[in-house]
Every structure is written in C-alpha cells, then in structure tokens.
Amino acid sequence: MNEAYKLMKDIEDNKALKGHSLDTKVACVIVFASRQCNKEKKIDDILNYVNSDKRDISLCYKKLKNTFPALNPIRVLPSNIVSTACNKLKYPIGVTNAAKLTAENFGRLAVCEGKKPQTIAGTAIFMVMMMQKGRELNENDLLDEISEVVEIGKPTIKDCYYQAYPFRDQLLPEYMREKRPHHARSA
DSSP: OHHHHHHHHHHHHHTTTTTSOHHHHHHHHHHHHHHHTTOOOOHHHHHTTSSOOHHHHHHHHHHHHHHOGGGOOOOOOHHHHHHHHHHHTTOOHHHHHHHHHHHHHHHHHTTTTTOOHHHHHHHHHHHHHHTOTTOSSOHHHHHHHHHHHHTOOHHHHHHHHHHHGGGHHHHSOGGGTTOOOOOOOOO
C-alpha cells in the first residue's frame, strides 16, 4: 500500500502522466503495485473500478515503465500461475506440486522458450493431468478447464504440449516418469 501511495505521489510530482485522467493514473498504479507484490490483477478487473479504457492504461503503463525503470515488474513465473490455477481448479496438492516442478523444468531446460508464462503453466498442468490414471475428464474437457483458468486458448496449450512432449521425461518430476497412460499425436 505504501509503495502504491509513493508511486502515485511520484507520478503527480514528476507530472509523468500529465493530461491523463486520475482514473487512468490509479489504474496504472494498481497494475504496477499488484505486480510488485506478485498479486497481478487483470486490466479487465481493474476496469471494473475505474473510468478508463485499456488503450489509455496501456499508453500510460508504457510511459511509466520508461520514466521509472526501477518499476519494471517482477517477472511472473509459470510455477506461481500453476499454484493459483490448481488451487482454483481444486486439484490435489500432489498434482499442484508435480505441475509446479514441471513448469520450473520448462524454464530450466529452455523448452518452449519465448512462450507466455500462462502457456507454460497451462501446458505443465495439462501434461501432469494427462499422466494421471483414472482421471474423469477427457482431453477436451481438461483443456477447457485449464485454458479458462490460465486464460490461454486451448490450441495454444495443446500446441505447446505437443512441442514439449518429446522432452516429457526431463520435464516431469522423476516419480511420474514411469507412468505413461497418454500418447502424443502421431507425426
């Protein structure tokens, strides 16, 4: 809270966003502050509380990043997204831990490099869930469920999954490597 107040004061003192509405400035401060404390808020959620639009917020956000380089947000890690997503999906802790390890291994092994953290998170959860025996959801239902929570399209997760599938033995936690109930699409 103090950081958000300090940022707002700096913006006003430096006239960094002169000419923009107070609502837009507040929205930008919320975006930066939430990212700094690893509780990222979606712009659409923020727009419910301010009278601004995405375009204006985006322009101001870019200005602030250049004006205050120290504000550049902490990188969102796929493993953090996995935790949040698995919690929302009410997956067991074993699935959550396996998916977090898998997501971390994506980064460590540079598999699917350049993909959004949400894509890696969704793919890690999907990969772990596809290895579960006795799962109740079919592949499409599972993709629907995961893509909705991580906010990435089903085709994006599926494509990343197929790119990563050849590396599954390195990506999955060791204790899951022997289980192989699912196969990747044929070449």
